[in-house]
Amino acid sequence: xxxxxxxxxxxRTPFVELRDSPMLREPLRLQGEYRREADGSLVRQVDAPxxxxxxxSAGEAVVQRDGRTPRRIAxxxxxxxxxxxxxxxxxxxxxxxxxxxxxxxxxxxxxxxWTLRLVPRDPKLAAALRHIDLHGRGAExxxxxxxxxxxxxxxTLMAGAAAAAAGVxxxxxxxxxxxxGHR
Amino acid sequence: MSAAAPRGVARAALLLAWLALLxxxxxxxxxxxxxxxxxxxxxPAPRTPAQVLLMDELGEGPGSRVLLLAxxxxxxxxxxGRSQALRAQLAxxxxxxxxxxxxxxxxDAIPGHLRxxxxxxxxxxxxxxxxxxxxxxxxxxxxxxxxxxxxxxxEPLLPSDPTLETLxxxxxxxxxxxxxxxxxxxxxxxxxxxxxxxxxxxxxFDSAGxxxxxxxxxxxxxATGSAADGVKLEISGPGAFAVAIRDRTEREMGWIGTADTLxxxxxxxxxxxxxxxxxxxxxxxxxGGLAGLGAVALLSGGxxxxxxxxFGFTLIGVAQDYPIHFFSHLRPGQSPxxxxxxxxxxxxTGVVATCIAYAxxxxxxxxxxxxxxxxxxxxxxxxxxCTRWLLPRLVTPARHDPADSxxxxxxxxxxxxxxxxxxxxxxxxxxxxxxxxxxxxxxWQNDLSRxxxxxxxxxxxxAQLRAELGAPDVRYLLAVQGGDADAALAASERLLxxxxxxxxDGVLDGYDLAARYLPAAATQRTRQQALPxxxxxxxxxxxxxxxxxxxxxxxxxxxxxxAAAREAAxxxxxxxxxxxxxxxxxxxxxxxxxxxxxxxxxxxLHDPQALAxxxxxxGAQLLDLKQASESLVAQWRMRxxxxxxxAALLLAxxxxxxxxxxxxxxxxxAPMALATVLIVAVLRLCxxxxxxFHLVSLILAAGLGLDYALFFDHAGxxxxxxxxxxxxxxxxxxTTLLVFSLxxxxxxxxxxxIGSTVALGVLFNFVLALLVxxxxxREVAP
Numbered sequence: 001x002x003x004x005x006x007x008x009x010x011x012r013t014p015f016v017e018l019r020d021s022p023m024l025r026e027p028l029r030l031q032g033e034y035r036r037e038a039d040g041s042l043v044r045q046v047d048a049p050x051x052x053x054x055x056x057s058a059g060e061a062v063v064q065r066d067g068r069t070p071r072r073i074a075x076x077x078x079x080x081x082x083x084x085x086x087x088x089x090x091x092x093x094x095x096x097x098x099x100x101x102x103x104x105x106x107x108x109x110x111x112x113x114w115t116l117r118l119v120p121r122d123p124k125l126a127a128a129l130r131h132i133d134l135h136g137r138g139a140e141x142x143x144x145x146x147x148x149x150x151x152x153x154x155x156t157l158m159a160g161a162a163a164a165a166a167g168v169x170x171x172x173x174x175x176x177x178x179x180x181g182h183r
Numbered sequence: 184m185s186a187a188a189p190r191g192v193a194r195a196a197l198l199l200a201w202l203a204l205l206x207x208x209x210x211x212x213x214x215x216x217x218x219x220x221x222x223x224x225x226x227p228a229p230r231t232p233a234q235v236l237l238m239d240e241l242g243e244g245p246g247s248r249v250l251l252l253a254x255x256x257x258x259x260x261x262x263x264g265r266s267q268a269l270r271a272q273l274a275x276x277x278x279x280x281x282x283x284x285x286x287x288x289x290x291d292a293i294p295g296h297l298r299x300x301x302x303x304x305x306x307x308x309x310x311x312x313x314x315x316x317x318x319x320x321x322x323x324x325x326x327x328x329x330x331x332x333x334x335x336x337x338e339p340l341l342p343s344d345p346t347l348e349t350l351x352x353x354x355x356x357x358x359x360x361x362x363x364x365x366x367x368x369x370x371x372x373x374x375x376x377x378x379x380x381x382x383x384x385x386x387x388f389d390s391a392g393x394x395x396x397x398x399x400x401x402x403x404x405x406a407t408g409s410a411a412d413g414v415k416l417e418i419s420g421p422g423a424f425a426v427a428i429r430d431r432t433e434r435e436m437g438w439i440g441t442a443d444t445l446x447x448x449x450x451x452x453x454x455x456x457x458x459x460x461x462x463x464x465x466x467x468x469x470x471g472g473l474a475g476l477g478a479v480a481l482l483s484g485g486x487x488x489x490x491x492x493x494f495g496f497t498l499i500g501v502a503q504d505y506p507i508h509f510f511s512h513l514r515p516g517q518s519p520x521x522x523x524x525x526x527x528x529x530x531x532t533g534v535v536a537t538c539i540a541y542a543x544x545x546x547x548x549x550x551x552x553x554x555x556x557x558x559x560x561x562x563x564x565x566x567x568x569c570t571r572w573l574l575p576r577l578v579t580p581a582r583h584d585p586a587d588s589x590x591x592x593x594x595x596x597x598x599x600x601x602x603x604x605x606x607x608x609x610x611x612x613x614x615x616x617x618x619x620x621x622x623x624x625x626x627w628q629n630d631l632s633r634x635x636x637x638x639x640x641x642x643x644x645x646a647q648l649r650a651e652l653g654a655p656d657v658r659y660l661l662a663v664q665g666g667d668a669d670a671a672l673a674a675s676e677r678l679l680x681x682x683x684x685x686x687x688d689g690v691l692d693g694y695d696l697a698a699r700y701l702p703a704a705a706t707q708r709t710r711q712q713a714l715p716x717x718x719x720x721x722x723x724x725x726x727x728x729x730x731x732x733x734x735x736x737x738x739x740x741x742x743x744x745x746a747a748a749r750e751a752a753x754x755x756x757x758x759x760x761x762x763x764x765x766x767x768x769x770x771x772x773x774x775x776x777x778x779x780x781x782x783x784x785x786x787x788l789h790d791p792q793a794l795a796x797x798x799x800x801x802g803a804q805l806l807d808l809k810q811a812s813e814s815l816v817a818q819w820r821m822r823x824x825x826x827x828x829x830a831a832l833l834l835a836x837x838x839x840x841x842x843x844x845x846x847x848x849x850x851x852x853a854p855m856a857l858a859t860v861l862i863v864a865v866l867r868l869c870x871x872x873x874x875x876f877h878l879v880s881l882i883l884a885a886g887l888g889l890d891y892a893l894f895f896d897h898a899g900x901x902x903x904x905x906x907x908x909x910x911x912x913x914x915x916x917x918t919t920l921l922v923f924s925l926x927x928x929x930x931x932x933x934x935x936x937i938g939s940t941v942a943l944g945v946l947f948n949f950v951l952a953l954l955v956x957x958x959x960x961r962e963v964a965p
Contacts, residue, residue, distance in 0.1 A: 019330050021338055023737040030330050044332070052327055065327060084332045122260075124367055128335060148335055 011036045011092065013141070016165040017156045018174055027171060034092075034158065042089040056085045083125055087118055087132050088144055103132070113137055135179055143178035198577055201466060208473045216476060217486045218391070225490050225551030227818050232804055233811035236662055236773075236780065247387025247421045248280070251648040252379040252400070253371070256415040262377040263366035265414050268407040270368075273381060276403065278396040281382040281766050285362065285369030294762050299747040300754050301348040302714055303707040304700075305355070313715055318727035321346045326732060343740035356700060356767075361653055371651045378652055382766065383422055390429045393422035419645040424637045432931050439925045439934075446921045454914045455510055456583075463577055464506040471502050471566030478561035479554050487558075488551055494879050495558035497937055500922070501537070501886045502566035504915040505530060508894065509570055511911030512904075514584035519575040525904075527571055528841075529897045533890040534567040536837040540830035547826045549819060585910040586903035595906055601954060608955065612857045615864035622864075627820065628872035629813035636932060655695065655784035659791055663803040668756050668772055668779045673703035675781035678803055682783070690794050692787025697771040700764050707753035714749045717742060816875070823878060834889070842896070851896050854951035855888035862943045876936040884944020887919060891948050892956035916949045 012035045020027040032046040041057030053064045061081050063071045075082040086102035089095075099105060102125075103118035116134040120126040126149075133145040142161040146154040155178045157165045165177055229235045254262045254269075266284045273282040302308060311317055325345055328337045340349060362369040362378050369378040381400065385392020397418055404416045451461040475495055479487045508530060512522045537559075544556035585591065637645075649657075663678065665671030676698045685691055702710075715723060720742055728735060756772065759765045773780045783803070788794065795805035839848045859881055866873065891912055898908040923945065926938025 017330070019334060021329055021334075023338075023341060023734060024329070024732045025734055026732065028326065028330050028732060046327075046330065050323070050327055050330075052331070054331065063331070065324075078333055078336065080333050080336060122366070154334075 010038050013092075013158045014162045015156050015158045016162045016174070017154070018171060019154060020152060020171070029169065031162075034088075036089075036092055040093065042085055042092070044084075056081065056089060080125075080128065083120065083129060083132075088134060088141065091116075091134060091141065111138060145178055194577055194579070197573070201470075201573060201577075205466075205469055205473060208477060212473065212476050212480065215485055216480050218492075219486045219488045225488050225549075225819075226815050227549045227822055229815065230818075231811065231814070232662065232664075233806040233808065234815055236660070236806055237808055237811040237815065248383045248385070250381040250383060250396070250400070250418055250420040250422050251645065251652060252381060253417040253419075253648055254377040254379075254414055255375055255417070256413045259365055259370065259374055259377075261412060262370075262414060263368045265408055265412075266368040266377040266379060269404060270379065272403045272407055273400065276396075276399045278384055278392070278399045279381055280384045282379060283369075284377070284379040285364045286367050297754070297758075297762065297764075298343075298349060299744045300751060301344070301352055302745065302748045303710050303751065303754060304702060305348050305352050306702075307346070307348060307351060308710055308713055313713070313720075313723065315723045315726035318345070318723060319729075319731070322727055322731045322733060342738060343744050345738055345741055356764075362651055369652070378648065380652060385422070387421040387425065390422075390425040394426045394429065397423055397426045417644070417648075419641065419648050424641070424645075427637075427641075428931070432934070435929050435931055435934065439929060442925055443922050446925075447918055450914065450918055450921065451507075454585075454910070459578075460510055463574060464503070464510065467506050467566040467569040467574065468499065468502050470569045471499050471562035471564075472496060474565035475499060475558035475562030479558050482557055483550075483554060488554055490551060491554040491558055493933075494555055494876075495562065497879060497941075498541075498555070498559045498883050498886070499562035499566065500883060500919070500941075501890065502563055503918065504887070504890055505534075505567055505570040506574055507915045507918065508908075508911045509574060510578075511585050511914060512907045513578065513581035514586065514903075514907070515581055517580075519578045519580060523571055523575045529893050530567065530570070530890075532838065532841040533886075533893050534563055536834045536841070536889060537886050538563055539837050540834040543826040543830040543833065544823075547822045549822050551819075552823060552826065584903070584907070586906040588906070588910070591906050591910055595902075595909055598909070598953060598957065604954060608853075608857060608951070612860055615857075615860045618864040619860060619867055622867035624867070624870055625872050626867075627817070628874040629816045630809070633874075633932065653693075653786065655786055656788055658807060658809045659785050659788050660806045660808065661694075661783035661785065661794075661798060661803050662806050663781050663783075663801075665779050665781065666777075668774050669704050671772060671779040671781040672698045672701065673705060674802060675783060676703055676706060677801055678783065678798055681797055681801060685794060685797055690788075690790045690797070691785050692789075694783050694785050695767075695771065696783045697768045697781055700767050701754060701756065701759065701772075704753040704755070711749060711751075711753075714745055716749065717746050720745055820875065820878065823875075827882070838889075838893075847896060850956050851889070851892040854892050854948060854955045855885050857955075858888050858944060858947035858951050859885055861947045862940060865943055866940065871936075871939075874932075874936060876933050877940050880937045880940035881944070884941050884948060887915075887941075887945060888948030888952065891916070891952040895952045895956040896958060898958055912949065912952075916945050920945045 012033050014033045015031070017030040018027050019030065029049075030046050031048045032044065035043040035045065037043060039057065041055055044054045044056075046052040051066050055062045055064075056075070061073045061075055061078070063073065065071075073081065075085065083102070086098050090099040090102070099118070102122070103120055106117045106119075108115045108117070114136050116136075118132040118134065120129055120131075128149055130147045130149050133147070134141060135143040135145065137160070140159050142157065142159055144156040144158065146156075148154065153175075155174060157174065157178055161177050165174055168174055168177070226238075229238045252269075254265055257265075267286060270282050270284045270286065273279045297304075322345055325337070325341055325347075328334065328347075329341075331337075337347070337350075340347065363372065363374075364370065365374055370376065371378060381396070383393060383396040385396060387393065400418060401416065408414055448461050451464060452458070454460075472495075476487060476492070479491060479495075508526055509519075509523050512526050513519055514522070541556045541559045541563075544552040547553065661678070663671065663674045665674045675696050678696070679698070682691075682694050686693065698706075724738060724742070725735070728738075756768060756774070759768055771782045771784065773782065785794075791805060791807070798805065835848065835852055838851055839845065842848050842851065862881060862884060863873070866877065871877070894908050894912055898905040920942055923938045923941040926934045927942050929935050929938060
């Protein structure tokens with residue numbers, strides 16, 4: 001399954017992400033794309049409702065926002081960012097070693113509709129992040145579901161699921177799209 | 184026989200009483216004597232600001248108390264875990280003041296009760312008014328933050344801090360070159376070693392305290408893991424070096440002491456063929472040492488400096504010769520008391536002349552030298568008195584006379600045939616003086632650190648760890664004074680624009696100052712006045728929230744925090760007690776009784792002159808701690824040399840009074856003076872730069888030389904007495920030569936300096952006294 005999902009770089013996948021917080025009147029709906037560049041770096045580009053590009057490479061995250069100087073953050077200082085790179089970044093790159101070093105990986109479902117559950121090995125990361133569920137169909141990674149230690153899960157719909165989510169704003173519907181009928 | 188038995192009992196009783204007294208004195212001193220290791224009491228009063236600061240640094244300075252720890256030899260996860268365990272356990276150790284490993288940096292640097300102060304501590308609002316446009320822009324940023332993968336990190340802060348001032352402060356407080364954190368703790372750039380900083384309670388020069396701290400660290404390290412995990416611990420820093428050199432000195436002193444004891448037993452056994460002599464011969468010196476310690480302790484309220492003890496025992500080493508002179512003059516048919524009485528005038532001349540000479544140290548104005556004078560005068564007087572009045576009661580009459588030795592007789596015949604080369608010696612002295620004056624290389628060694636050298640590999644390792652941990656330059660510092668802590672903080676704040684410019688110009692890589700963590704009260708008040716009141720802030724916030732997805736009531740805690748900041752009294756040094764900021768601020772802000780000094784530590788200083796010139800108009804001074812310590816040492820030496828010049832005059836006068844003719848005085852003093860010049864010439868020819876230990880050893884050598892010359896001059900009226908004197912002087916010089924030649928073999932520069940100087944001194948003084956001071960044949964002839 002891991003080999004099936006891996007893509008040769010460069011590759012790109014659109015995503016739709018829903019983010020809720022008690023401070024917000026309604027959940028934040030982000031649209032954009034994830035890219036794997038030829039040099040191996042992982043780029044998360046948000047196109048709406050604002051533009052922001054985050055490049056994860058070589059132990060560093062560079063965050064670019066419109067009209068501002070890029071901000072550089074050492075991944076070692078923000079384990080949450082490192083978790084993204086070691087999570088589906090590693091999955092897309094087919095870097096099984098990195099994935100299994102960071103997480104305990106368990107698989108479920110059939111080739112047509114599968115779920116990979118990643119449980120952090122590092123107790124500090126585990127204190128913030130309970131697990132990540134990766135949902136997919138065949139060779140397509142369709143949704144990343146982050147379950148933080150506290151609060152509701154955060155969803156990132158990708159590829160076909162992102163396309164299907166166009167115009168959908170209902171949280172429950174998006175969740176159902178993400179899980180593709182599972183769980 | 185019947186008369187001998189009670190005398191034997193009396194002797195045994197006296198010996199036991201003496202030993203008991205010594206034991207009692209040693210026990211009392213051991214209980215009440217306080218060994219001072221504070222270099223400040225031994226050096227002269229500081230004059231320049233750099234010297235004053237050096238004294239503060241030596242005493243309470245944070246730089247000397249920092250130990251650098253590196254864990255290596257296992258996977259990073261294992262090292263990080265060990266680092267955390269070590270940090271937790273060390274924090275509970277009494278010898279450790281503070282331990283840091285990079286964990287709990289960031290947000291936790293700002294304790295909850297200080298958070299409302301963020302608007303007084305952060306410079307953001309100095310240049311940026313808190314208006315709707317600024318706030319709106321910040322809120323837009325926060326939306327993006329919530330949409331980022333790091334949202335969970337930021338979200339809890341937002342209600343009270345929409346401008347993320349807390350994070351800005353935490354970022355600002357990070358050391359400029361803080362090590363990278365992996366698995367939550369500091370690592371070196373290669374990721375192979377976990378790094379920790381430990382600040383000890385004991386000062387850096389307090390090698391006993393440092394030894395405790397280092398031992399505690401090692402024990403804790405062993406307790407937090409098993410040897411099987413392969414983790415290795417390295418400790419570096421001034422304290423660790425002090426402990427290493429102390430251990431090495433103790434080890435070397437161990438074998439040197441053993442070799443000395445065996446050699447002395449053998450020598451004295453051969454010389455006197457009586458087992459009791461080595462034991463009895465040690466009693467005057469032991470009594471003198473204890474008396475010296477006791478006298479210093481009495482006069483200085485119980486505290487004796489470690490250097491006083493080291494220098495003092497070196498100087499009273501001359502007292503070891505007193506019993507030897509006595510033993511060599513024992514002979515059958517004469518009571519020991521008569522023997523010592525015949526010897527006493529010569530012996531007491533040497534003792535009194537030396538004591539008067541040392542008395543000049545009392546007026547040197549340096550506490551350490553005063554202690555040294557008290558120690559040596561009390562020690563020598565007591566040792567001489569013991570030899571005069573106690574020892575003769577313990578010694579049984581001799582069974583044979585050293586004067587009967589045929590070997591000695593032949594030797595004396597040769598000695599009598601020796602020439603008295605006046606011209607040759609004068610030329611030799613002149614040549615030596617020329618060598619002393621013109622030999623290449625520095626005359627004095629002022630660098631204190633050269634006395635306790637750290638192996639180059641360790642120094643390199645220390646520099647490497649220091650760079651990884653972003654630790655500041657240990658030699659240069661900026662200092663700026665103020666009437667109190669706040670004035671000093673304000674004065675240092677005025678340096679900031681200049682420092683930023685210099686950093687941009689590449690004069691230095693970075694700097695740190697207390698005002699970075701705690702701005703002056705005036706600055707805090709200015710910031711306070713710039714904060715809007717509640718109604719104003721609510722209006723601004725409402726305007727800023729328009730067009731953002733945030734709820735209108737999302738930032739209530741923020742409004743409360745700003746109101747609290749408007750009312751708060753400016754934060755002072757005392758408010759930081761118990762927070763992680765306390766350490767950072769206290770290290771960079773030295774508070775005296777009537778003034779305070781703000782320090783600016785420097786990283787990567789490329790051009791000290793340019794920096795000094797740029798900050799001088801602002802009242803700041805570039806301090807060169809190395810230069811300051813060297814000038815202090817030079818000052819100490821000048822005082823000592825001054826005291827010695829007076830001492831030499833007094834000594835000559837005393838000898839003149841005792842010997843009554845200038846001619847004899849010259850004969851006694853010339854060998855000692857010539858020997859001193861020769862020793863210095865040889866040392867200079869060998870490329871040795873003289874330090875304080877050489878100087879003290881030269882004084883001891885001169886004292887020995889004086890005794891040799893006095894005894895050669897006053898060798899007695901008959902031939903047998905002359906032979907006994909020759910015997911005594913040979914045994915004296917051989918024992919001293921043995922002890923100090925072994926010291927000269929040591930790898931520790933201090934021991935080597937003392938050993939080589941005194942060994943040379945014994946050789947030169949003996950030979951010269953023999954050539955110059957021995958009584959002319961016509962005066963001896965009956």
